[in-house]
Amino acid sequence: MTRYIGRRFIELAIVFIGVTFIIYAMVFTLPGDPIAALGGDRPLPENVQAQLRAEYHLDEPVWLQYLRYIGGLFTGDLGTTFDGRPVGDRMAARWPITITLALTAFAIEVVVGVILGLVSGLRNGGILDRTLLIGTILATSVPVFVLGVSAQLVFGLQLGWFPIAGAGAGWPTAYLLPATVIALFGLASVTRLMRGSVVDTLRSDFVRTLTAKGMPRRNVVGVHVMRNSVTPVLTFLAIDLGYLLGGTVVIEAIFNLPGIGALLFDAIRTHEGPTVVGVATALILIFLMTSVVVDLINSLLDPRIRHE
Amino acid sequence: MSEQLASQQAPLVTPGDRSVWTTLRKRPLFWICSAALGVLAVIAVLPGPIAGLFGQPDPRACDLSRSAQEPSPTHVFGTDLQGCDIFANVVHGTQTSLFIGLLTTILCLVIAMVLGTIAGYYGGVADRIVSRLTDVFLGFPFLLGAIVVLNSAGTRSALTVSLVLAFFSWPTLSRLVRSSVRTVRGAEYVQAASAMGLTDRRILLGHVVPNSLGPVLAIATTMVGSVIVAESTLTFLGVGLRQPSISWGLQLSTAQSYFQSDPHLLVFPSLFLTVTVLSLITLGDILRDALDPKGRS
Numbered sequence: 001m002t003r004y005i006g007r008r009f010i011e012l013a014i015v016f017i018g019v020t021f022i023i024y025a026m027v028f029t030l031p032g033d034p035i036a037a038l039g040g041d042r043p044l045p046e047n048v049q050a051q052l053r054a055e056y057h058l059d060e061p062v063w064l065q066y067l068r069y070i071g072g073l074f075t076g077d078l079g080t081t082f083d084g085r086p087v088g089d090r091m092a093a094r095w096p097i098t099i100t101l102a103l104t105a106f107a108i109e110v111v112v113g114v115i116l117g118l119v120s121g122l123r124n125g126g127i128l129d130r131t132l133l134i135g136t137i138l139a140t141s142v143p144v145f146v147l148g149v150s151a152q153l154v155f156g157l158q159l160g161w162f163p164i165a166g167a168g169a170g171w172p173t174a175y176l177l178p179a180t181v182i183a184l185f186g187l188a189s190v191t192r193l194m195r196g197s198v199v200d201t202l203r204s205d206f207v208r209t210l211t212a213k214g215m216p217r218r219n220v221v222g223v224h225v226m227r228n229s230v231t232p233v234l235t236f237l238a239i240d241l242g243y244l245l246g247g248t249v250v251i252e253a254i255f256n257l258p259g260i261g262a263l264l265f266d267a268i269r270t271h272e273g274p275t276v277v278g279v280a281t282a283l284i285l286i287f288l289m290t291s292v293v294v295d296l297i298n299s300l301l302d303p304r305i306r307h308e
Numbered sequence: 309m310s311e312q313l314a315s316q317q318a319p320l321v322t323p324g325d326r327s328v329w330t331t332l333r334k335r336p337l338f339w340i341c342s343a344a345l346g347v348l349a350v351i352a353v354l355p356g357p358i359a360g361l362f363g364q365p366d367p368r369a370c371d372l373s374r375s376a377q378e379p380s381p382t383h384v385f386g387t388d389l390q391g392c393d394i395f396a397n398v399v400h401g402t403q404t405s406l407f408i409g410l411l412t413t414i415l416c417l418v419i420a421m422v423l424g425t426i427a428g429y430y431g432g433v434a435d436r437i438v439s440r441l442t443d444v445f446l447g448f449p450f451l452l453g454a455i456v457v458l459n460s461a462g463t464r465s466a467l468t469v470s471l472v473l474a475f476f477s478w479p480t481l482s483r484l485v486r487s488s489v490r491t492v493r494g495a496e497y498v499q500a501a502s503a504m505g506l507t508d509r510r511i512l513l514g515h516v517v518p519n520s521l522g523p524v525l526a527i528a529t530t531m532v533g534s535v536i537v538a539e540s541t542l543t544f545l546g547v548g549l550r551q552p553s554i555s556w557g558l559q560l561s562t563a564q565s566y567f568q569s570d571p572h573l574l575v576f577p578s579l580f581l582t583v584t585v586l587s588l589i590t591l592g593d594i595l596r597d598a599l600d601p602k603g604r605s
Contacts, residue, residue, distance in 0.1 A: 011443070018444035023456050137593070141586040143537045145544050146578045149564055153571055164568075245449065250541060254564065268459050268547050280456045284448040 004299055012292050017070075019284055023277060024066045056080070078278040087278035091260060098259035100171055101252070102244045104179035109186045109244075110237065114230070116187075117194020121229070122221070124199050132195075136188035148181045148254040165256035178255040182248065186240040193236055197229035204228075231301055238294030245283050328522075331598040341591040348584055352406040355399045364393035367400045367554055378572055385576045389562060398576050400554040405584065408470050408539045409532040415474035416481050417528055421517065423478075424485025429493055429516060438486070442479035450476045454538065458547040469548055473535055484527055488520035495519070522599045530592030533585040540581055556581045 044052075053059045057068055069079065078087040120129045155177055156164035162177040201207060202225060210220050249261035256262070260279060267275035332338045351358050359367065362384045370392040379386040385394035427438035453476050461468055492498060493516065501511045542548035543557025544564075551558065556577040563573035 014440065015444050015448075018440075019448045019453075022444070023453065137590060138586070141533070141589050142582050143541055143585065145541055145560065145564075146581060149560070149567055149574060150578070153567055153574070157568055249451070249455070250545060253545065264455070265545060268455065268545060273460060276456055276459050280452045283452055287448055 001299070005296065008292050008295055012288055016285065016288055019288075020070065020073075020281055021066060023280060023284075024069060025062055073281070078282060079274045081272055081274050087275050090263060090275065091279060091282060094258060094260050094263050097257055098245070098248050098252070098261060101175055101179055101182070101248055101257060101259060102241070104172070104175045105183040105186075105244055106237075106241065108179055108183040109190055109240070112183075113187045113190025114194055114233065116191040117233070118198055118221075118226070118229075120191060120195040121198025121202070124195075124202075129195070132191060136191050139184045139188035144181065144185060145250045145254060147184060148178070148251055151177055151181050152254065165254075174257070178251045178257065182244055182251050186237075186244065189236060189240070190233055194229060194233050197232050198225060201225050201228045227301070231298060234294055234298055234301070238291045241287065241290045245286065328595075328598045332594065335594055335598075337590060338594050341587040341594070344583060344587040345591065348402055348406065348587075351399055352403040355403050359393070359396040359399040362395055364396045367392060367396040368552075369393070369396075386572045388559065388573055389566065389570075394559075394573070394576055397554055397559055398556070398580050401556045401559065401577065402580065402584070404466055404549070404553060404555045405536045405539065405581070408466050408473070409536040409588075411467075411470040412473045412477065412535045413528050413532045415470065416478040416531065417524070419474070419478040420481035420485045420524070424482040425489050425512060425517060425520075427482075428486040428489030428520075429512060435486070438482065442483050445476065445479035446483070451538065451541065454542055455545065455547050458542060464548065464550055466549065466553065469539060469542070473538055477531065477535065477538075481524060481528065481531065485520065485524055488523055489516055492516050492520045523596065526592055526595035526599055528592075529595055530589050533588030533592065536581070536588070537585055 043049075050059075057065050060068075072079065076088060078091065080086055081090070116132055120132045123129050152164055155161050163174055166174065207220060207225060210224060211217070245261075248259060249264050251257070252259045252261035253265040260283070264276060264279040264283075266272075267279065362382075364383060370390045371387075372391045374383075374387050374391040375389055377383060377387045377391075383393050383395065385398060388394055388397065423438050423441075427435040454472055457472050457475070458464060458469070461472065498511060498515055501515050506514075539548055540555065540557035540560065543555055544561045546561070548557055549555045559577040560574065560581075563570070563577070567574050
């Protein structure tokens with residue numbers, strides 16, 4: 001087990017360094033000089049520009065800048081914006097909203113997805129199963145921002161069930177609609193995966209044995225089928241947490257929720273390079289950590305994985 | 309009648325006759341999706357004449373005095389804020405979206421075929437390098453990477469957006485090609501070809517690649533759809549295409565601020581976007597099922 005954890009963390013480190021380097025190199029080696037752009041139409045004096053470059057280490061080679069940046073990450077320093085504020089501080093105030101949104105969406109996805117998948121798998125081929133299957137295809141095909149704006153239009157404006165925008169109404173009122181919209185995409189995949197998994201498990205030998213031994217169907221399904229079907233779903237959910245965070249960018253912008261995603265969105269609009277890199281790096285780091293944690297949980301649930 | 313008989317006898321014929329085409333032909337969804345995509349392709353190739361059907365061929369012929377009008381006989385989908393005809397814009401947007409979707413997917417296919425085949429066929433060091441590289445790319449949400457890169461790109465035309473999207477999306481296909489090639493590599497006909505002393509080039513191009521292409525093409529179809537979604541999402545966020553490009557994402561991005569007073573700005577671009585993506589993804593699913601009946605969901 002220790003070897004498995006160790007190997008998993010080495011993989012994490014490789015991926016993390018690769019990803020952050022790609023992002024860093026792309027942002028800071030592309031043409032365009034952020035310092036020269038600071039002055040706008042009236043260029044800053046040469047010596048001021050030189051001082052700023054030295055301050056942000058822009059006069060050093062990219063690999064050194066990158067090492068400096070990675071070093072900073074370990075001390076919790078996510079960089080400084082061009083107007084002098086630490087990116088970490090700007091993010092700190094916004095985490096609660098994004099986390100609330102992502103977790104609400106995640107809860108909807110897990111609970112509804114697993115239940116729908118289980119029901120669908122138990123009624124393999126029935127009308128309910130087919131309807132759900134069509135629903136899942138629809139949910140994966142409609143872009144999340146189209147869903148978001150439509151939901152705003154229908155449930156916010158025409159029916160008036162939820163506030164149209166802003167986090168003012170608090171949890172759960174302000175979060176339910178955006179969370180459902182983000183959850184729909186993953187929900188569809190969870191349902192399909194769970195369904196396929198349940199159908200496969202129901203056909204397996206041990207289920208037949210348990211049924212033959214006279215175990216009540218409720219126990220067969222509730223304990224044994226559930227536990228064995230849920231592993232592939234868990235792996236998917238880990239990957240999906242990353243997409244949820246990515247999805248919050250779009251949804252927070254649409255629903256005007258002042259979270260991390262909205263910060264990224266604003267930074268894009270105002271061309272705040274360091275903030276964009278900082279937020280993206282933080283989100284990617286969370287994504288990588290979650291996937292390791294879920295792999296570990298997976299290996300506990302299914303010992304075969306760690307012996308591969 | 310003879311057709312009915314033929315379909316009833318299908319299980320009795322030899323495996324070679326039960327081609328992918330026979331399976332596809334019997335599924336109504338396949339025809340619906342193909343028809344929808346066919347219409348969209350015609351629209352994309354001839355946007356001018358199609359937009360002209362309702363008398364407004366030019367998407368940039370705008371009249372500010374007719375801003376945000378509801379659909380009417382002269383403007384079948386209404387007009388947008390600048391007074392431009394929405395139908396003409398949606399029609400021209402089809403071209404942009406399909407162009408980006410296809411170009412990106414073709415670029416990814418080329419990269420994936422080369423790297424995936426090398427990794428899958430030769431294994432060893434090449435395989436390890438390619439596999440680690442795909443791990444890095446698949447290890448983080450694609451949208452975030454694309455946002456960061458596009459944000460710092462100076463010009464953002466359909467071409468640059470396609471390049472960036474391709475840069476981040478090839479690994480999915482590459483991994484698929486690799487595993488597909490690995491299954492084919494062990495096949496007897498490949499062993500036979502190599503025992504006959506054929507060159508690697510002939511074995512790869514003549515036997516390995518054609519036989520591992522099927523599942524890859526099915527996923528590539530789905531990918532065209534997801535690329536179109538990605539493009540419109542990025543454009544919507546403000547890091548994708550910019551004016552004067554015409555795209556569904558741009559139209560929706562503008563419409564979003566005014567959906568309370570003018571929902572029709574939103575409806576038509578969304579509708580086209582959804583139908584396009586839905587057809588592509590469903591078609592990809594059908595193709596995958598037809599190619600691999602075991603994995604049918």
